Amino acid sequence: MTDLTCDIYTTKVKSLKKTSPASLISNRAIALSRTESIVASDNKVIKIKIELPKIENKIFSKIKGIPSPFKIETSGETIYDTKLKYEIQSLSSSRDNSKISAIDSSGSVWVSNYNDDDNSEIVHSYSINYDNDKFTELGWAGSSFNTKDSTIIAKTQFYQKNIQIFKGDQLSQTIQLIQNPTQIQYFDHEKSQTSLLALTEFNQLKIYDPRQSTNNCCIQKFTPGTSWLYSMAISSNSEYIAVGGSSRTVSVFDTKRWNNSGNWKNCLKYEITNIEFSNTRPSICYVGGLDSEVLAGEWNGSSGVDHFTGLRVDSKWLGLSKLKDEEYIFGYTGSSSIYYIDHCDKLFQGSLSEKSLHNSLASKQEKKQQHQLNNQLKKQQQQPQEQVMEENDNENKESNETNISKARHIEGSPKGDEKHQSKKLKKEE
Secondary structure, X not given: OOOOOOEEEEEEOOOOOOOOOOOOOOEOEEEOOOOEEEEEEOOEEEXXXXXXXOOOOOOEOOOOOOEOOEEOOOOEEEEEEOOOOOOEEEEEEOOOOOEEEEEEOOOOEEEEEEOOOOOOOEEEEEEEOOOOOOOOOOOOEEEEEOOOOOOEEEEEEOOOOEEEEXXXXXXXXXXXXXXXXXXXXXXXXXXXXXXXXXEEXXXXXXXXXXXXXXXXXXXXXXXXXXXXXXXXXXXXOOOEXXXXXXXXXXEEEEOXXXXXXXXXXXXXXXXXXXXXXXXXXXXEEEEEEOOOEEEEEEOOOOOOOOOOOOEEOOOOEEEEEEOXXXXXXXXXXXXXXXXEEEOXXXXXXXXXXXXXXXXXXXXXXXXXXXXXXXXXXXXXHHHHHHHHHHHHHHHHHHHHHHHHHHHHOOOOOOOOOOOOHHHHHHHHO
8 A cells, every 4th residue: 555645754953042033034944955954043054964764653643644743863963154244044055056055134145065975064165245335224135046057146135125146256247126025046948048037026026137238137027916925936847936925825927928827825824935846746836834834735726725734843934945856845943843844745645545535536426426316306397397388288289270260160251152141232232
């Protein structure tokens, strides 16, 4: 019998006594591999190493189809001091995870190299400091590596309202924004030889082409609603871009036709702060919010919303990350707990256990039987009515025929060659 449920593991980050709150939309968790991941708190980065054992006997919670987290221990934790002045807001990595960046609330960036080997270490490469005579208000900040050239990095800050693109530690381009940015990410496009930039500004999703001039580099703009957008995700094949926020709705846009492909409305109880696409099932996405919930569902809204099939953890999420080519989610919470969800595509199948499948099939059969019975009853009701109608029609036809025959054989009516009496009188006169 195949296992229809996912595997969930949890442990505590021992090197953290407490976590810093950061911004509402910060994401401070990255899954580098199945065994290594990094989190951030204050101005420090912690690399965590674990080993995932096989779960022999799963204990299921009250949530249908979702097993209780299996407790494990970390096999290694390494703390890296980034020497950033302020609290880290976001973590990002290059496509091959060879480079890692951390950006603080002022917009300063710490960039390091990561080698995935037996003695994998994070080695500091360079820093991009926020140099400005004017003081900037501290807030959310984000960065993203170019998908084709990892030496190029773009960063933005909520209150600065611009995009700065760096080649190494040298500023190469600045794009001014109209609204406050909330997420930034590079992605590939089949019609473009270079990477494009996706950015959420207030309630809009904008696509920028850095090759164009500063005034004409915005090539696409979408407005899903009137509320703030807090999260953004791009599918592994760069075909879809998903955004979500305070409206609790996931809106997905097609990058080939540049139109809206679907909306998953009211998928969470609170604002959406994390979205990830599934690799094995492109029509499914994973969403996390301001609370402790993670749900899986079809982003076109056809699966509906069932809050009793999701995963709930001990405290609010501070970050969620998914491996690019695997159904594997890593999460970091405010109580310094970390969660690993293996085969996370089965979160969507959590409600499809044997009992629920049997019940759904039984309900379908019952509906078919009920539908057949209703049709039979309707036919039975229609048959006597049709018979009565036919009898009435026959009676009406017979009565009409008798009336016509009576009218033709009235006494005193002229027949054939017989002449009327009035005509005879006229001739005699």
